[in-house]
Amino acid sequence: MTTGTFYVGSRLLEPLCAVIPLPIDQLNFLVCQLFSMWFGHIFRTKMSPKTIPPYYRHITEIVVGLGLSYFCFGYQMLHMFAQSTMCYALMKYGPQTSRHLMVFVVGLGYVCVCHIYRQYYDYGGYTMDVTSPLMIIAEKVSSLAWALHDGSVPEEKLSSDQKAEKIKELPEPVTFYSYIFCFHGFMIGPLVFFSEYRDFINGTNYDKPNPSKVSNGTKDDVESPSPKDAVIKKCIQAAIFSVLMVVTPKIVPYDYMFTDEYLYESTFIYRMLYMLVSVTMIRSKYYTAFLLSEAVNNVAGLGFNGYDSNGEPKWDLLNNVNIWTLETCTSMKVNIDSWNIRTALWLRRCVYDRVPRKYGVWPVFLVTSLWHGFYPGYYITFLSAAFVITAGRIIRRNIRPKFQTDETLKQIYEVITFIGTRFANVYLCAPHCLLEFMPNLRLYWSQYFIVHVVSAAPVVYYTFINPPKKDKVEKSQ
Incomplete structure (x- = not known):
């Protein structure tokens, strides 16, 4: 080789x-x-x-x-x-x-x-x-x-x-x-x-009415909006994330998670916090690529998506990541839906919408694993994510309603799910970075397979121990 x-x-x-x-x-x-x-x-x-x-x-x-x-x-x-x-x-x-x-x-x-x-x-x-x-x-x-x-x-x-x-x-x-x-x-x-x-x-992508202007309805009357503001914004964001991409691996290198010092000589809390920071920062290189590719398409005129209520042009048709939502959401489903959005849309249109609902999200994550390649880390990441999302649906259907009866309980639920989503995200994404099977197995062993265990608990309980009544499930769906 x-x-x-x-x-x-x-x-x-x-x-x-x-x-x-x-x-x-x-x-x-x-x-x-x-x-x-x-x-x-x-x-x-x-x-x-x-x-x-x-x-x-x-x-x-x-x-x-x-x-x-x-x-x-x-x-x-x-x-x-x-x-x-x-x-x-x-x-x-x-x-x-x-x-x-x-x-x-x-x-x-x-x-x-x-x-x-x-x-x-x-x-x-x-x-x-x-x-x-x-x-x-x-x-x-x-x-x-x-x-x-x-x-x-x-x-x-x-x-x-x-x-x-x-x-x-x-x-x-x-x-x-x-x-x-x-x-x-x-x-x-x-x-x-x-x-x-x-x-x-x-040129028919511009044939969308601007609510702030009066049009006589002819194509020649449609003014081609400029992507200048959107491109400048995305380029500035890409530049910021490119700096983070270069700097952070020197401060919190993800390959440190391979080492015996990290795996066997540090505390569980330290390992989790280090993973949180290191894997979160890895996303900066993907943010850079996503934003730059969006800007390039926008400059060429591709990505226009109509006008907002103030008459300002929207250049978000090809937006591939919603950074704020991804970093602040309280659900792994929303987290995943906010990442590589256009590929997620392809998977929904060509896989999820085409297979029987009884298979759930599993075919989607299998296809995306194959699409990425054959390193074991991809399959650990995506198949684990399918399991976590399945567990999340059960939690939302059976546990979340118990926290909606009081404002304080709602806030507690939001805090718990926010923190849980942050750690679940980096826990699931780490194998995608480490790629190989045995290093990832040792990594998860050092984390006591915590996200898998926490996800398995509601699945086992509400599937085998205390399954909800059929009519209740149908109403909730």
């Missing part, structure tokens, strides 16, 4: 690595994001739907996207073309009754094979390779396949969400590859659904 030498992108900027303390893969990523922000401004202002036909906007997206793909990933970009083309062929020529399922399996399966290949040749490495855009493509092709399937289903069988996303015909190849390789979103997303992308290219 050749750990750390997996990157095959351009080495043109490698001399700058001696000046800028970034490895070449991260430097290339940053340069591509900055270029996309610059060109995105040109694309939005000089090549707007009002002046350029959609076909030429699609061609521009493809050409620039392919160029950046080659710069960042070299010959590995062929995987992006292969994965997307296989799925497009299935949508075009596959059996109508099952092509959506075939695309889901092939799109996700292609990512899984690449994860295994990378894990073998770059075990434990953090080099940014083509698996990141392949993960986004798997989301795009599967959601497109389901939208195409829903377009052939009677409307009375569809939810309101499915009705809004459905399409009647498979898009032409130029439109499809523009959707796959769009230069401002192919690297790390966030995921944009096809209907949203189509409206963005055609």
Whole structure:
């Protein structure tokens, strides 16, 4: 194995690595994001739907996207073309009754094979390779396949969400590859659904009334709002979190949780508090990536979501994280729903809404584990999270009502669930960072499997010892 030498992108900027303390893969990523922000401004202002036909906007997206793909990933970009083309062929020529399922399996399966290949040749490495855009493509092709399937289903069988996303015909190849390789979103997303992308290219995403202005109802009358304020805000936030990303690993390194000193020589309280701080700070690098990717898409004009009651434009369509809600919520479900929001929406539309309710959230967390890869830490994190959320639903249904009879009890419940959510979050996320099985097993052993034990108690009690009456359960649901 050749750990750390997996990157095959351009080495043109490698001399700058001696000046800028970034490895070449991260430097290339940053340069591509900055270029996309610059060109995105040109694309939005000089090549707007009002002046350029959609076909030429699609061609521009493809050409620039392919160029950046080659710069960042070299010959590995062929995987992006292969994965997307296989799925497009299935949508075009596959059996109508099952092509959506075939695309889901092939799109996700292609990512899984690449994860295994990378894990073998770059075990434990953090080099940014083509698996990141392949993960986004798997989301795009599967959601497109389901939208195409829903377009052939009677409307009375569809939810309101499915009705809004459905399409009647498979898009032409130029439109499809523009959707796959769009230069401002192919690297790390966030995921944009096809209907949203189509409206963005055609300019109909701006056809939303502004309550503070009077319109005569014509398309030419619709003023294209500027994303300037939203982009500046997100870039400032990304800069702050990027500083935390660099500084905090030196103060509270998460790999200290591997050590015998942490596992066997420190107190339980210290171990829990150290995990709380260290794993919480790890989120700063994800916040940086999420915010920067949102800003890049907004500059290009993608992400507009109408106007608020004051007539101010909202650029939150592609927001991928709700930081305040995530850090202050009192429920693991809300916590998870506030993280990687667009992927969570994909999982809901393509998995949760498509399987029988009796399976609950387990298929969702199994799919997201496969989507991430095959390190044992992913499966420990996501399957444990499914168990904790299942327990949380039982607690909310059976225990929470007992605290709603008095204002003081309500506040006590809120404090307990707030603290519990903070510790449950880092406890569940730690394996996602440590990756390997035995280190995570030792880590959880040092924590006495506390979150698993606390979650198991209500599950066992209300399932086997004192199950609620059937009519009471039905009313609560």
